Amino acid sequence: MAQPPSDRGPAGLAYFDEDRSAEVVNARMGQDVSPRLKQVMAALVRHLHAAVKEIEPTHEEWLAAIRFLTETGQMCNAWRQEYILLSDVLGVSMLVDSINNRRPSGATPNTILGPFFVDGAPRYPLGADICRDGKGEPMVVRGRVVDTQGQPVAGAMLDVWQTNDDGFYDVQQQGVQPEGNLRGVFEADADGRYWFKSVKPRHYPIPSDGPVGQLLGRLGRHPNRAAHLHVIVTAPGHAPVITHIFTPDCPYLGEDAVFGVKQALVADFQKVDDPEEARRHGLQAPFWRVDWDFVLAPA
Amino acid sequence: MAQPPSDRGPAGLAYFDEDRSAEVVNARMGQDVSPRLKQVMAALVRHLHAAVKEIEPTHEEWLAAIRFLTETGQMCNAWRQEYILLSDVLGVSMLVDSINNRRPSGATPNTILGPFFVDGAPRYPLGADICRDGKGEPMVVRGRVVDTQGQPVAGAMLDVWQTNDDGFYDVQQQGVQPEGNLRGVFEADADGRYWFKSVKPRHYPIPSDGPVGQLLGRLGRHPNRAAHLHVIVTAPGHAPVITHIFTPDCPYLGEDAVFGVKQALVADFQKVDDPEEARRHGLQAPFWRVDWDFVLAPA
Ligand SMILES: [Cu+2]
Numbered sequence: 400m401a402q403p404p405s406d407r408g409p410a411g412l413a414y415f416d417e418d419r420s421a422e423v424v425n426a427r428m429g430q431d432v433s434p435r436l437k438q439v440m441a442a443l444v445r446h447l448h449a450a451v452k453e454i455e456p457t458h459e460e461w462l463a464a465i466r467f468l469t470e471t472g473q474m475c476n477a478w479r480q481e482y483i484l485l486s487d488v489l490g491v492s493m494l495v496d497s498i499n500n501r502r503p504s505g506a507t508p509n510t511i512l513g514p515f516f517v518d519g520a521p522r523y524p525l526g527a528d529i530c531r532d533g534k535g536e537p538m539v540v541r542g543r544v545v546d547t548q549g550q551p552v553a554g555a556m557l558d559v560w561q562t563n564d565d566g567f568y569d570v571q572q573q574g575v576q577p578e579g580n581l582r583g584v585f586e587a588d589a590d591g592r593y594w595f596k597s598v599k600p601r602h603y604p605i606p607s608d609g610p611v612g613q614l615l616g617r618l619g620r621h622p623n624r625a626a627h628l629h630v631i632v633t634a635p636g637h638a639p640v641i642t643h644i645f646t647p648d649c650p651y652l653g654e655d656a657v658f659g660v661k662q663a664l665v666a667d668f669q670k671v672d673d674p675e676e677a678r679r680h681g682l683q684a685p686f687w688r689v690d691w692d693f694v695l696a697p698a
Numbered sequence: 699m700a701q702p703p704s705d706r707g708p709a710g711l712a713y714f715d716e717d718r719s720a721e722v723v724n725a726r727m728g729q730d731v732s733p734r735l736k737q738v739m740a741a742l743v744r745h746l747h748a749a750v751k752e753i754e755p756t757h758e759e760w761l762a763a764i765r766f767l768t769e770t771g772q773m774c775n776a777w778r779q780e781y782i783l784l785s786d787v788l789g790v791s792m793l794v795d796s797i798n799n800r801r802p803s804g805a806t807p808n809t810i811l812g813p814f815f816v817d818g819a820p821r822y823p824l825g826a827d828i829c830r831d832g833k834g835e836p837m838v839v840r841g842r843v844v845d846t847q848g849q850p851v852a853g854a855m856l857d858v859w860q861t862n863d864d865g866f867y868d869v870q871q872q873g874v875q876p877e878g879n880l881r882g883v884f885e886a887d888a889d890g891r892y893w894f895k896s897v898k899p900r901h902y903p904i905p906s907d908g909p910v911g912q913l914l915g916r917l918g919r920h921p922n923r924a925a926h927l928h929v930i931v932t933a934p935g936h937a938p939v940i941t942h943i944f945t946p947d948c949p950y951l952g953e954d955a956v957f958g959v960k961q962a963l964v965a966d967f968q969k970v971d972d973p974e975e976a977r978r979h980g981l982q983a984p985f986w987r988v989d990w991d992f993v994l995a996p997a
């Protein structure tokens with residue numbers, strides 16, 4: 400009754416077939432398609448089908464995945480991007496960052512920007528304290544910006560931001576924290592030296608009240624980021640670096656929820672008890688001293 | 699200044715590393731996690747990271763993907779499931795269907811259910827016409843429900859649905875089409891025979907006014923489904939089959955937007971000009987005659 404069997408339609412395109420499913424799907428792309436889009440989609444379909452074939456999801460598991468993806472999209476709004484969180488906790492954000500920021504050996508590694516960078520942070524003179532709420536353990540960060548030959552990069556700009564001692568960025572607590580709290584822009588001196596005051600960073604959780612937080616919970620993972628300071632260092636003629644400085648004693652150092660930690664970004668935080676040294680920084684002892692150099696790759 | 703380099707944190711969990719990125723991510727899963735969830739996530743992360751490494755997306759491409767996923771979620775509501783559409787057009791729905799419905803050779807293959815099945819369609823006596831709006835070319839479908847030994851399955855139930863001649867299901871046009879138009883439930887007779895009247899199915903587009911439709915456009919693909927009739931056949935002691943009957947002359951037969959076509963589901967549609975045969979079916983010539991047997995696998 401059926402017509403003679405054929406594995407393809409009149410125009411020569413193959414019907415669906417479990418074994419060569421990805422090839423059937425990819426053969427449908429048209430001729431006038433952007434070659435890059437074609438390459439990207441072909442790879443996505445190939446790996447997606449390989450994953451499905453390995454997993455062999457039941458219909459209910461497939462539906463659970465559809466629901467998760469839907470709810471993740473619906474959690475997003477003007478100030479919440481749940482899909483970036485998902486990318487973060489699956490290590491995809493770090494992977495994309497690494498692929499796009501391979502640096503010569505010895506240069507300061509890049510790491511993810513995170514959602515709390517704000518353009519136009521307060522500009523301060525060297526030595527200023529970016530902490531405006533008086534909470535936390537005082538800290539001095541100082542060092543040099545150099546190139547991969549060790550030559551100082553005079554006038555490099557450093558844009559620094561971190562949470563306050565309660566674990567929130569100023570923009571997460573408008574009306575609670577002083578505006579611009581724990582953000583600042585500094586210009587290195589003629590020798591590439593910089594120094595500023597702040598408070599020792601603390602770990603904080605990424606937003607965990609949505610589908611991604613639920614997933615983390617079901618995977619036996621916590622939502623905490625290892626304690627860090629964000630820094631972007633820029634200078635003409637050099638590749639900008641978006642980076643972190645991590646404290647070595649954070650309990651989440653080895654299990655940052657978004658995989659931002661790189662071994663070369665864990666600093667030494669020295670506790671200084673010397674009242675004389677504290678006085679020179681305009682502080683009371685004890686305080687934390689962080690000596691940290693940034694090494695910029697050529698542009 | 700930095701502490702002695704180490705590639706892992708204090709608890710022994712490795713820091714992120716581009717080369718072994720998927721392994722670093724998967725090592726984070728806890729001990730008390732559902733073994734199936736662990737297996738599923740490990741495979742997803744592995745294939746996702748492999749795809750990212752192959753594609754090497756720019757930051758902008760990554761952000762475009764984040765936006766696409768977000769908009770796809772936000773397109774969903776009580777009556778629109780854009781993520782299922784995405785799964786459909788990427789061949790994932792058919793792949794999951796195939797994996798879960800492998801049938802012995804000779805049995806009628808399963809294909810996707812689609813979003814327009816409605817439980818509780820009108821029950822009709824054999825021979826009834828399910829077309830209530832009088833549009834389209836008349837068609838008689840007839841045949842037998844048998845098991846894989848060729849034995850009749852007496853009293854098998856057939857649940858049939860299709861679009862009207864304008865390409866819409868009744869539930870898409872409430873208040874426009876008569877209620878229950880082109881849906882019906884039939885019971886095969888003691889010999890497993892069934893017959894009913896309807897109209898020849900037409901191709902129709904899946905919803906293309908959202909992110910998935912835009913993607914199809916950019917991939918040089920159209921949103922049309924090859925013309926088909928949906929049928930679910932059930933009988934005690936036999937595996938139910940969710941299937942389609944395709945017309946052989948649809949211009950989209952070889953390029954169904956959701957990959958639902960299988961070679962074994964393309965029927966022969968005979969145009970009958972004989973006024974006598976038409977009269978026996980209570981029709982005017984010409985009409986379409988489809989002889990189609992369903993072969994049920996054991997439960
Ligand atoms: Cu893969």
Ligand SMILES: [Fe+3]
Binds near residue numbers: 515624
């Ligand atoms: Fe941060």
Ligand SMILES: [Fe+3]
Binds near residue numbers: 812926
């Ligand atoms: Fe349909």
